[in-house]
Amino acid sequence: MKTLIISDSHGLTEEVQVIKNRHQKDVDAMIHCGDSELQKESPVMADFIGVRGNCDYDTGYPNAIVEEIDGTRFLVTHGHLYNIKMTLMNLSYKAEEENASIICFGHSHHAGSELIDGRLYINPGSIRLPRGREEKTYVIVEVTDKDAAVTFYDHEGAEVKDLNRAYNLG
Template structure:
């Protein structure tokens, strides 16, 4: 199972559409982790699992969502309601509650992937406003048949992998 993860596109429709169009044919699902600043009726977000960010219009999207894609449960949230800039612990409790194998979030604009207690946490970074790195990023996660997980991050404008951000995780024990 492969998924495209995007976050914090902040109203940039052209760039968001470009990334989704570039990747849609190679992934099973597309997730937007909030702060799209678009309406739910936007054609760009059709077929995209999107959650509410702290600057999105209130009530436009769910605060979080748990989706099963090819047998993998993915929790998606923006992160502001889970204090994600300080700690991942509140989000880890929510992920456990939802029986998620992966928890995706945004808000900090910091691309990262790590594992804790068998849950993979991924922040794809910001599509438009990077903070801790110079490049705007998105991520593609791939779950292999043996349960291993590969997370690759890509630079928005070129589509080239940002190799020093790549993360791999063994199958869940």
């Protein structure tokens, strides 16, 4: 199972559409972790599991969503309501409460992934305003049995190899 994860596109439409077109036939689901600044009904956001970020004014987006994708339980949120710029502790409590295996969030614009207490946390970074590095990034996570491969890409579709990681969710 492959899932595209993007966040913090802050009003970009063409770039989000290009990434969507590039991968939609190869992935089972697409997630936007908020701050799209687009209306939920926008054609660009069609097919995305999307949540509301602190810069999203469309109240049609939920603050968080739990989605089962091919047997893997995802928690998707922007992160601002969980104070993720300071700690992942609040988000980890929510992940435990929801029994989520993979937690997708944005807000900080810092790309990265890590395994904490058997749960995989993924921040795809930002395709508009990255922080901590130059590349504008997004992610594809591939889950096979209990293994997860997190592959980061820049906005042009090239792998950002130093961010890529493999995890055992077992």
